[in-house]
Amino acid sequence: xxxxxxxxxxxxxxxxxxFVFARELRRIFTDPGVILIFFVxxxxxxxxxxxxxxxxxxxxxxxxVVDLSHSVESRDFLHKWxxxxxxxxxxxxxxxxxxxxxxxxxxxxxxxxxxQDYAYQLADPLGKAHISLYCDMSSxxxxxxxxxxxxxxxxxxxxxxxxxRYEDMGYDKEFAWAxxxxxxxxxxxxxxxxxxxxSFLIPAILVLxxxxxxxxxxxxxxxxxxxxxxxxxxxxxxxxxxxxxxRLVSGRALAYFVVYYALAAIxxxxxxxxxxxxxxxxxxxxxxxxxxxxxxxxFFAMTISIFVHERESGLxxxxxxxxxxxxxxxxxxxxxxxxxxxxSLAYLLPYTFGAHGFIHMNxxxxxxxxxxxxxxxxxxxxxxxxxxxxxxxxxxxxWSEKKLNPFS
Amino acid sequence: xxSKILYIVQKIxxxxxxxxxxxxxxxxxxxxxxxxxxxxxxxxxxxxxxxxxxxxxxxVVDLDQTTISxxxxxxxxxxxxxxxxxxxxxxxxxxDAMQKGKIYGIFIINxxxxxxxxxxxxxxxxxxxxxxxxxxxxxxxxxxxxMVNLVSGAFQREVLRKKGMTDEIIMHRIQPLAIExxxxxNPWANYSVYLVSTILPGILGLICMxxxxxxxxxxxxxxxxxxxxxxxxxxxxxxxxGKLTPYTxxxxxxxxxxxxxxxxxxxxxxxxxxxxxxxxxLLFLFAMEAxxxxxxxxxxxxxxxxxxxxxxxxxxxxxxxFTYPNMAMLTPVRALSxxxxxxxxxxIYVNEALMGAPSINSLPxxxxxxxxxxxxxxxxxxxxKVLINDASxxxx
Numbered sequence: 001x002x003x004x005x006x007x008x009x010x011x012x013x014x015x016x017x018x019f020v021f022a023r024e025l026r027r028i029f030t031d032p033g034v035i036l037i038f039f040v041x042x043x044x045x046x047x048x049x050x051x052x053x054x055x056x057x058x059x060x061x062x063x064x065v066v067d068l069s070h071s072v073e074s075r076d077f078l079h080k081w082x083x084x085x086x087x088x089x090x091x092x093x094x095x096x097x098x099x100x101x102x103x104x105x106x107x108x109x110x111x112x113x114x115x116q117d118y119a120y121q122l123a124d125p126l127g128k129a130h131i132s133l134y135c136d137m138s139s140x141x142x143x144x145x146x147x148x149x150x151x152x153x154x155x156x157x158x159x160x161x162x163x164x165r166y167e168d169m170g171y172d173k174e175f176a177w178a179x180x181x182x183x184x185x186x187x188x189x190x191x192x193x194x195x196x197x198x199s200f201l202i203p204a205i206l207v208l209x210x211x212x213x214x215x216x217x218x219x220x221x222x223x224x225x226x227x228x229x230x231x232x233x234x235x236x237x238x239x240x241x242x243x244x245x246x247r248l249v250s251g252r253a254l255a256y257f258v259v260y261y262a263l264a265a266i267x268x269x270x271x272x273x274x275x276x277x278x279x280x281x282x283x284x285x286x287x288x289x290x291x292x293x294x295x296x297x298x299f300f301a302m303t304i305s306i307f308v309h310e311r312e313s314g315l316x317x318x319x320x321x322x323x324x325x326x327x328x329x330x331x332x333x334x335x336x337x338x339x340x341x342x343x344s345l346a347y348l349l350p351y352t353f354g355a356h357g358f359i360h361m362n363x364x365x366x367x368x369x370x371x372x373x374x375x376x377x378x379x380x381x382x383x384x385x386x387x388x389x390x391x392x393x394x395x396x397x398x399w400s401e402k403k404l405n406p407f408s
Numbered sequence: 409x410x411s412k413i414l415y416i417v418q419k420i421x422x423x424x425x426x427x428x429x430x431x432x433x434x435x436x437x438x439x440x441x442x443x444x445x446x447x448x449x450x451x452x453x454x455x456x457x458x459x460x461x462x463x464x465x466x467x468v469v470d471l472d473q474t475t476i477s478x479x480x481x482x483x484x485x486x487x488x489x490x491x492x493x494x495x496x497x498x499x500x501x502x503x504d505a506m507q508k509g510k511i512y513g514i515f516i517i518n519x520x521x522x523x524x525x526x527x528x529x530x531x532x533x534x535x536x537x538x539x540x541x542x543x544x545x546x547x548x549x550x551x552x553x554x555m556v557n558l559v560s561g562a563f564q565r566e567v568l569r570k571k572g573m574t575d576e577i578i579m580h581r582i583q584p585l586a587i588e589x590x591x592x593x594n595p596w597a598n599y600s601v602y603l604v605s606t607i608l609p610g611i612l613g614l615i616c617m618x619x620x621x622x623x624x625x626x627x628x629x630x631x632x633x634x635x636x637x638x639x640x641x642x643x644x645x646x647x648x649x650g651k652l653t654p655y656t657x658x659x660x661x662x663x664x665x666x667x668x669x670x671x672x673x674x675x676x677x678x679x680x681x682x683x684x685x686x687x688x689x690l691l692f693l694f695a696m697e698a699x700x701x702x703x704x705x706x707x708x709x710x711x712x713x714x715x716x717x718x719x720x721x722x723x724x725x726x727x728x729x730f731t732y733p734n735m736a737m738l739t740p741v742r743a744l745s746x747x748x749x750x751x752x753x754x755x756i757y758v759n760e761a762l763m764g765a766p767s768i769n770s771l772p773x774x775x776x777x778x779x780x781x782x783x784x785x786x787x788x789x790x791x792x793k794v795l796i797n798d799a800s801x802x803x804x
Contacts, residue, residue: 033711041719051741052726058736104765106758122584134590138758139733140599144546147589158585165584185533185556187549197732200542216718220711278540312625315714316440316618320448320611322722327455334512334544336465337458342451356509363540366507373508 013247020251027221028259033311037217042263045209049202050275056196061145062090063110064099071119077131077157078112086149099134109136110146125165141197199277199363204331206267207358210294211351212322214260214301219314222305245394249302249386256298264290268358281361285368289357292378296350299385306392329355353377416646423639423650427623431654441615441655445662448611449669452604459598461547465493466513467502472521480517483562484555491551506538513537513548515555525563533559601676605757606730608666609689610750613696614721616659620700621717623651624791625710633798644792652697659697663689671761679764688756688770691777695749696721698784705784705791724748752776 028034067074082089091108093099099111111134121127133150135143166176268286272279308314327333328342329352335343346352357374360366368375431437468484470477484490493511496502502514516534524531535552538545627633640647667686671678678685700717707713726732727745734742734751745751752773759765759773 033715036712036715041715045719048723049726052723052737053732054738054741055736058733061735104759104763105769106763127584129585130588131585132588132590137591138602138762139730141731141733141736143591150587154585154587161584185535187552188534188536189539189545197542197736200539203540312622312629312711312714313436315711315718316436316622317444319614319618319718319722320444323607323611323725324448324451327452331541332543333455334461334464334541334547336544337461339454339457342455359540360507360509364507364538370504370507 013243016244016247017251017254020248021254024252024255025259028217028255031221031224034217034220037213037220038259038263042209042213042267046202046206046267046271046275049205050198050277053196053198053201056198058141058145059085060088061086061110061142062108063087063112063146064091064093064102064108065089066093066096066099066111066113068116069114069118069120071114073119073122074114077114077153080156081112081150081153084149084153086145103134103136106136109138109142110134110150112150122161125168198275201332202275202277203272203359203362204326204329204355206271207293207355208322208326208351210260210264210267211297211325211349211354212318214256214297215304215321216315216318218256218298218301219305219308219318220311222302223308223311223314226309227311241394241397245390245397249390249393253295253298253302253386256301257294260294260298261290264294268362272362278363280363280365282367286358286361288368289361289371289375289378292375292382293350293354293357295382296378296385297354299382299389300350302389303385303392306389325349325351328352331355331359347377348381350378350381353381419640419643419646420650420653423636423647424654426636426639427651427654430623437619441619441658441662444615445608445612445666449608449666452607453600453669453674456600456603459600461543463489463491463551464512464544464548465491465510466515466548466551467494467496467505467511468492469499469502469514469516470495470497471499471519472517473497474522476522476525477517480559480562484558487554487558489551489554506536509541511548512541512544513552515552602730602757602762605670605676605761606728606750606754607725608670609663609692609753609757610725610728612659612662612666613692613724613750613753616655616693616696617700617703617717617721618714619655620652620697621704621713622710623655624701624704624795625708625713628704628708628794628798629710631798633795637792637795642792642796644788644795647795648701648788656693656697659693660690663693676761678761680760680767684767684770685757685760688753688760688774688777691774692749692753692756695752695777695780698781699749701784701791702780702787705787705794708791708794721748724750727751728754730754746776749777749780 028038065078067078078089081087087110091099091102093102096111096113099108099113102108103111111132113132113134115130115132118129118131121129131150131154133147135146137143163173163176167173265287268290269283304318305314308317328346328349330338330343330346335346338346353374357371357378360371360374361368468481470481481492481495485492494502494505499514499516502511505511506514514536516536518532518534521531523529533556535556537549537552624633627636636651637644637647640650664686667682667689670676671682671685699721703713703717703720704710707716727734727737727741727748728750729737729745734745737745755773756770759770760767763769
């Protein structure tokens with residue numbers, strides 16, 4: 001083989017791949033169902049989630065008060081508690097039964113109860129007073145808001161009581177202060193100072209939207225091709241089958257990659273700024289991280305699409321994966337608490353690495369070097385799914401010529 | 409009269425047989441219902457097995473580097489509710505570990521800690537947590553509060569001992585006030601209880617809606633709807649009863665299995681009645697089926713109905729309010745949330761299982777779920793027309 005034939009071969013493989021690439025782009029842009037999933041859903045969902053979690057945090061949770069001590073001390077406590085942003089004391093009840101009724105009817109989401117001896121115990125230099133707090137457990141955020149704010153007020157009141165007691169014992173005030181506040185502390189929420197729900201959830205959702213719309217859209221394209229007995233997804237161009245497979249797979253993957261790289265730039269680069277959620281990452285690093293993420297997602301979705309035989313069945317089968325993948329990634333439910341088997345399963349999904357990598361960069365300001373582990377893992381996934389899908393295409397094209405293709 | 413009833417029953421029976429044949433002809437139906445539910449039940453129950461996050465890895469940055477700071481760290485490590493994953497004297501190292509997602513909090517013992525303690529001055533402690541991971545960051549926060557209290561308590565105890573007080577007296581001085589917290593219906597603060605109790609029925613409802621759209625839409629797509637209608641003498645009620653009954657039975661069995669697993673086998677609390685809760689689930693599944701019928705009625709092309717149905721039903725998980733409470737949402741969003749059947753089921757679940765509230769409280773939600781069926785029925789003449797003239801609707 002002389003130099004010219006070889007050069008011609010290279011040229012041919014480029015033109016063939018470009019042909020497949022253009023054909024796949026045409027299929028994407030002429031299919032209304034795919035356009036709906038690829039573009040409309042992808043761009044609309046971030047806004048919907050932003051609107052749903054607009055307020056970022058839950059404030060003024062209604063709480064009922066049962067105060068049997070009727071004391072200055074209890075009133076003082078309640079006054080301080082009511083001043084916190086988390087709760088609002090909406091009902092004062094004469095008995096626990098009355099307050100429980102309110103909780104059952106969801107008028108309040110917490111009850112605070114002062115026993116009769118509350119003030120008496122506080123006045124006793126050796127006494128220990130108790131407050132009972134009842135939290136509505138129907139949502140984690142109710143419990144967190146009621147419990148943590150009450151705990152904070154309790155700690156502050158406790159300090160004041162301690163100081164009073166030491167003063168009564170004859171220590172001077174300064175010493176009492178030093179004793180009580182021996183270890184003052186500052187607490188700082190790093191990276192996302194508002195600590196809001198949207199700031200936490202939306203970055204993970206943005207990454208998931210890309211993953212899932214790709215999964216469903218590519219599944220739909222593969223299903224359509226099989227249904228219409230359009231063999232283009234495994235008909236080989238050129239003489240050597242192995243080279244043909246490369247041209248076919250790379251041409252199609254490039255079409256998806258181009259479309260989704262643009263979408264990822266919008267969703268992961270621009271959307272956090274537009275929606276006003278934390279974005280302290282370096283945009284260049286995020287764009288570079290997107291390359292293996294989108295590639296891994298493309299080849300993962302293509303591999304899953306092997307099992308989609310019909311245009312619509314992919315949607316029916318894959319819909320519940322969104323929730324499973326979201327939990328599996330270990331963003332909302334910490335990975336430290338997951339059984340090993342699910343941790344291993346999570347490593348098969350591009351979303352797991354994509355979500356952590358993006359959150360570390362976008363929300364915590366990590367550099368690309370700091371997310372190296374995720375970055376490398378995504379390149380490996382891209383490679384593995386590429387190999388798996390290429391083998392499949394090779395086999396399918398062989399069978400399709402012998403007319404025994406079980407995948408059509 | 410009787411012969412007429414028998415005739416109708418026979419019609420329904422024949423359509424049911426036809427449907428069963430279709431159902432078992434392809435693995436799609438069984439895999440996407442029974443398979444998915446089985447997997448999700450095992451998955452969510454085992455994933456959330458521990459129920460609550462007790463401790464999360466944190467780093468301690470020891471800038472003091474004295475024996476007393478080291479002893480303190482040692483004491484913290486011995487506390488069961490604290491997980492110190494990393495001890496360093498370099499803040500940037502700890503920050504790097506946090507940005508890599510290895511730790512959720514940083515606890516700093518500042519320089520001069522020992523000197524301050526020795527001279528009765530107040531040593532300053534600083535800690536940082538990440539909010540980028542909500543549950544992890546929160547747990548680390550609570551854990552570091554415990555660590556601060558350990559420091560404070562230990563110090564007070566030492567000083568008071570030197571003043572000659574007994575331990576019992578000291579305890580009361582250090583802790584003159586306490587909160588006894590009661591987690592209603594869930595004393596272990598177990599997230600798994602309400603998460604799994606909403607997610608699993610939610611997924612079942614999702615499957616229910618998607619398959620309903622699919623089985624009706626598929627008849628349109630392959631232009632077989634008119635034969636199906638002919639089997640029912642073009643009577644919509646007979647046609648839809650025959651078609652959906654086999655699936656409804658399947659969903660009911662799956663729902664029952666799910667309830668038995670959660671509340672009898674695993675033992676999640678139900679303070680009210682199991683039967684009423686099951687009834688609520690049944691109404692929810694009906695509502696989701698009705699929603700499916702409504703989708704294919706309004707968008708009589710299979711893929712359009714499925715795509716819109718997917719987008720609509722997925723929002724139900726957020727709008728139901730089981731993670732982020734509805735009271736914190738904007739008013740229009742809160743109003744829209746009642747268009748999601750899952751919102752109503754979740755409220756019935758809270759009333760019946762967690763609160764043990766009288767059944768009258770759940771009645772509005774049960775009625776709302778029935779309203780979904782009513783709305784689907786109101787629009788059904790349109791669907792009937794579409795089904796009979798399937799040739800003109802099935803095309804792209």
